[in-house]
Amino acid sequence: MERYRFLLLLDTDKIKDYVFASSKLKEVRGASRLLDYLNRDVSRRIIYQSFGLPDDFSKDEHERFRIVYLGGGAGKVEFVSREDAIRCGEEIAKAYKKWTRTASLSWEVVEIDTNHYYKCVAKGEFLLRLKKQSPLTAGQSFHLGIxxxxxxxxxxxxxxxxxxxxxxxxxxxxxxxxxxxxxxxxxxxxxxxxxxxxxxxxxxxxxxCLSRSSVVKQLRAFYGENWEFPKQLSVIGQADQSGHIGLIYMDGNRMNKVLQTLQTVESYQQFSIGLQNAIDRALVETITQLYPRGQLPKLANEDEDEQKGQPSEASVLPVEFVLAAGDDLIVIVPATKAMTFAEKFIEAFGVYANKLIDGQAECLTMSAGVAIAKSSFPIKYLVPFAEQLLKSAKKKHYERRLQGESSLERLATIDYMVVSMSSNPDLATIRQEQLKKNEEDIDYELTVRPFDLATWKSLRQLVAQVKRHRPRFPSSKMKQLYHLHFMERWEGEYYFQKLFMNLSDFHKQSLRQLYSLVGQGIFPSFWYQKEEGVYASPLLDFLEIYPFIDEAENVLVGEKGGNGC
Known part of the structure; x- marks a missing residue:
């Protein structure tokens, strides 16, 4: 008979609501770090103390319990007795309430079936979801300051x-x-x-002394000690002089399918730890490639509440990464780095994560939603919008699987949008009402997003190529290309033909390359037939992201991701 018979599952409730209750960066960062500290350090200490273990005890395994995994706002711990599991679950939940006041933790205890380990995990996670759907006794409210x-x-x-x-x-x-x-x-x-x-x-x-500081430690080792994280979102926006930020929301695809193949606690533990290490390695690698040693921008990095005066400049790493949940990751970077960051991270994650499942048919990939907005845009609205973009990207991943794709670059997907409205945006409303029109019972789609990683890389390279070319693509003609989409079809095609014929040979060829990405030709119409009764155009996808692609980025992004898993 197995020693450990009961599994305690832990999961932090509504992490994003707690972390992004304020738009102040120090509160966002503090909330993220506090939840991570509670998850990784305090929870572990409570388990040790409940069995009277000495302060210097640091092992995952004991005769009364075994810590399978603590991280990403969740945890799984095995116990010999149900009573011990319940007691630890209650104490950890109390600690969350005591330290945070408004965040909470859900927990559940299930009996372990050693022959079907994943099934007992799945049962516990189902019971956790039921708990999360019930009314919470604590919640994060957005105060108006009255x-x-x-x-x-x-x-x-x-x-x-x-x-x-x-x-x-x-x-x-x-x-x-x-x-x-x-x-x-x-x-x-x-x-x-x-x-x-x-x-x-x-x-x-x-x-x-905090276990989750591994990424920060690696960054300190790479850059040295004389640099700072940004103290305000506006500092991130100033790093590329655009005044905009890119919020990237990333999540792994079909992780449950991989977990179903893990039938022992040892394999589950090894995969969980390995996955977190893959995320950390990919994060550090991406940051250090986009911001090489000695090339951090000098910025006025002053806290909102610090004494106002002449701000002093400091070397700033204009990146903020926050805890989301599990294999989720939210990163905030300057707008012109956002798409390259997402691309590079997805590639690096694919390389490291797929080493964990060598020999398996499943390919581990990530999808990303990138929301670009002014640094003053309320972050509590930007996060859910990026999450909607992530869900859109995941739908593209599902489509690619149905089409039989198996390579990393076809299964990893990405969606993006530049947000300019002042109210809470909704992706479905924008794309149904503003980026789609109907004329004579024919639908016209003004976007072909989301993209798989291979298509996006080609689009990004094309944008960088056009931006590097001299003379530049005339801004007046870009505006005309935009407005053509909102004319009646015959009128838009007439003005498009006039505009196209007046472009340089280079810019004509660039537009042809853009349409080749979706397997179509561009002339005589900028609309192509997507399916019966539906026409589409990729021009707005090109024009929208054009200001936020650095023409020098092309040389920074390697081809390390490869074509397979």
């Missing part, structure tokens, strides 16, 4: 706040005073936003 319920000393007094996000000196002073009185950082002293900020400072000071 008032908030005071958490100091566990009272219910209401305290007036006259600035957004608790930006008030008295509250800040009270927070630090109470924290000093308690003796234990971040406990019973809220509110949530101040806890996030304080943990951001704590993390920077004590990062060497």
């Amino acid at each position: 008032f908030h319920r005071c958490r100091h000393q566990e009272t219910d007094a209401v305290e007036a706040v006259n600035q957004h996000f608790y930006e008030i000196k008295e509250v800040t002073e009270a927070y630090y005073s109470l924290r000093a009185q308690q003796g234990e950082s971040f406990v019973k002293v809220g509110p949530a936003s101040l806890i996030k900020r304080a943990f951001d400072q704590y993390y920077e000071r004590y990062q060497s």
